[in-house]
Amino acid sequence: MNEKPWMMSAPALTLFGVLLLVPLCMTFFLSFNSFGFYTGIENTVSMENYAEVVSDSYFWEIFGRTFAIALATTFFCALLGVPQAYILYRLSPAWRSIVVLIVIGPLLISVVVRTLGWAILLGNNGVINSALQNWGLIERPIKMMYTSGGIVLALTHVFLPFMVLAVWAALQRKDPAVEAAAESLGARPFTIFRRIVLPQVIPGILSGSLIVFSMAASSFATPAILGGRRVKVVATTVYDEFLNTLNWPLGAAIAMLLLASVMVIMLAWNRLVERRYGEALE
Template sequence: MNPFLLAAPALVLFGVMLVIPLVMTFILSFNSFGFYTGIEMTFGLHNYIDVLTDDYFYEIFGRTFAIALVTTIICAIIGTPIAYFLTRMRPFWRSVMVLVTLGPLLISVVVRTLGWAILLGNNGVINNALMGIGLTTSPVRMMYTSGGIVVALVHVMVPFMVLAVWAALQRQDPATISAAESLGARPATIFRRVVLPQAMPGILSGSLIVFSLSASAFATPSLIGGRRVKVVATTVYDEFLNTLNWPLGAAIAVILLVAVLVIMVSWNRIVERRFAGVFQ
């Protein structure tokens, strides 16, 4: 049977659920909006010009990408050792740890974020504990900050990094670690000189997944950041549902999509050139 026929149902679903909405959003971004007339079927670049010439939007995009970058770095620092330990565990304990690692994915991101809101609030668990042991006399502001968003996003995104790195480490040759141990290398040296280079493909794929999901995240920044810390996703939401300026919201969404794609492709090429020998 023709392989294209086998893939036809998936391609149709992909087109209906993703391609068509993206095309409609792209077309909408060229329309105009009037407070009394609503959406006007015009064609122009005025929405893109408004976004690209306004420092307000530059600040929002900069904050969004900074949060996504910090989240990706922290997830790589946390997820890579966890994935390495998973490869060294016995099957029973590995299954237990995989379940623990994937556990957060079984819970709605909204529920997880509300849990962090309870922890990070001025009267939350963390502040009550800090004041209870005398480390601070007043609540530390963690809600409605970029740092609070990063903490909550790391909890959401770490499983994706662990899975990507673990999949890469499963393809490594165990003899390389045994050889390093027989030559007297310390565990830290083995991890840095042997394991880490072989884990780079997984770190790359995991970082791309985490960065793209973090840059486009809505629920976590909306609940933790609130109205004080706006990111691109919450700005698009406001334009669509608050001001009802759908064309401007569509233009912001398209710019975010293009920016994330450019960053991901550039990062992919840089890492592949730097670690060309590892990927071969």
């Protein structure tokens, strides 16, 4: 009887190991090899790839830009997603079903397709600039393509459903009697939201922010299309190292450093929020 749960989960664990752990381990070991333009990948073991990334200000700039874009995307997703999830929670069941379908609808469309749509909107001759020029609000197009701001805007649209669903799931565990009691005592809606609702949805905000940050930091399609060659992030840099310069060990080292950095930031953020949340409850 004790072996049955393990046997039932064996297919999923096997699939997880084959599709994720095995390539991850291969990338990790590859990062310690060296590369020569005439000899290719050399089967040696050294830390020179990691030393090159850590000692070069060019890679520091790319990592800083990547995490800045991920943090900005997480902030705007939380700013827009928390009120949206609260409104979704307060809707009647009939309207709630419709709105949930609207929220998760973009997830049914490819990220590439959605990003190409943003490229049409944000281009110098795109819909937004053309409309502003036709209305006489601007004389020259506003540069929105190939900027970090354009990438943040598109990533916010891409990952907002994950924040809304995470916060909405936390709201499902909220005790409605507490909110009703505060309302009966004369508390205003904003006070109820700030003093009662918001502290109870912090776990949902935490889980949503972790999902959004990790996905935004490792996203490739949106920065590649909207950032081009001007705004490089870690994911596009890894792509260039693997397919353009063919320096696979260096690309693997950059990928492993991105994975380690994201995990450290997520664990630190988790500990910080849980500590503040615990102090608030006490």
